[in-house]
Amino acid sequence: MAARSSLKISVALLLVLGSAVGYCAAQDYDFFYLVLQWPGSYCNTKQSCCYPKSGKPAADFGIHGLWPNRDDGSYPQNCNPDSEFDPSKVSDLLSSLRANWPTLACPTNDGVRFWGHEWEKHGTCAADVFDEHGYFQAALRLRDDLGVLRALTAGGVNPDGGYYTIDQIKGAISQGTGFEPYVECNRDESGNSQLYQLYFCVNAAGDSLIECPVLPRGRPCGKRIEFPAF
Ligand code: 5GP
Numbered sequence: 001m002a003a004r005s006s007l008k009i010s011v012a013l014l015l016v017l018g019s020a021v022g023y024c025a026a027q028d029y030d031f032f033y034l035v036l037q038w039p040g041s042y043c044n045t046k047q048s049c050c051y052p053k054s055g056k057p058a059a060d061f062g063i064h065g066l067w068p069n070r071d072d073g074s075y076p077q078n079c080n081p082d083s084e085f086d087p088s089k090v091s092d093l094l095s096s097l098r099a100n101w102p103t104l105a106c107p108t109n110d111g112v113r114f115w116g117h118e119w120e121k122h123g124t125c126a127a128d129v130f131d132e133h134g135y136f137q138a139a140l141r142l143r144d145d146l147g148v149l150r151a152l153t154a155g156g157v158n159p160d161g162g163y164y165t166i167d168q169i170k171g172a173i174s175q176g177t178g179f180e181p182y183v184e185c186n187r188d189e190s191g192n193s194q195l196y197q198l199y200f201c202v203n204a205a206g207d208s209l210i211e212c213p214v215l216p217r218g219r220p221c222g223k224r225i226e227f228p229a230f
């Protein structure tokens with residue numbers, strides 16, 4: 001009897017201690033946004049851009065982030081100030097990150113700042129499913145699985161400075177990937193609306209694409225959407 005109650009006390013103590021040091025981080029989100037950016041539309045704006053140290057990225061969609069989100073549209077952020085980004089934990093992913101998650105912010109840098117920002121702001125809020133390596137690996141895999149640019153070009157939507165309707169863009173992506181993204185636009189230097197970011201949704205386990213439970217509040221697109229070259 002005494003042994004059983006002391007066992008109960010030990011289990012309770014472990015649970016309290018565990019949550020105090022973060023082992024039991026509860027899930028505080030319902031799904032993820034996988035946000036991809038078109039480099040041409042980041043760079044041809046008034047703010048312009050800087051290529052990373054590794055050189056001009058490929059003309060393809062790069063990752064912006066994998067963001068935990070709630071069904072009511074709100075989201076947690078900066079969940080663990082003690083979990084600073086450590087590049088050595090993703091050393092095997094660095095070449096893939098440089099190629100598929102390139103930074104375009106100025107001044108020119110190696111990307112560690114962008115990845116660190118995304119991990120600390122968003123990744124740390126998904127500690128129940130991802131450690132740092134798992135977070136970056138999952139985003140890279142999901143992006144790879146989608147093959148968004150392939151879907152667009154197969155549907156006749158090409159990054160050639162031409163203009164397309166939102167239905168052409170969404171239609172080509174749905175047809176080619178099976179998922180309809182939320183399309184966010186920004187403006188080029190002359191003020192034309194252009195395809196900037198695509199938001200896809202991922203289940204709470206972080207391993208499969210799903211239809212989006214709620215759409216983000218991004219910048220709406222015009223009737224004619226430019227798809228600039230890069
Ligand atoms: P978020 O908008 O995800 O909170 O923050 C993006 C942060 O990452 C900003 O501080 C931005 O300057 C930086 N950043 C670095 N490289 C990039 C990039 O290629 N694209 C975007 N959107 N932000 C970047």
Ligand code: 5GP
Binds near residue numbers: 033068069073
């Ligand atoms: P912006 O104001 O440029 O749209 O967003 C700035 C930053 O806030 C994004 O880079 C991202 O870090 C965060 N953010 C904006 N909207 C959302 C959203 O709907 N969900 C989540 N999880 N983060 C968002």
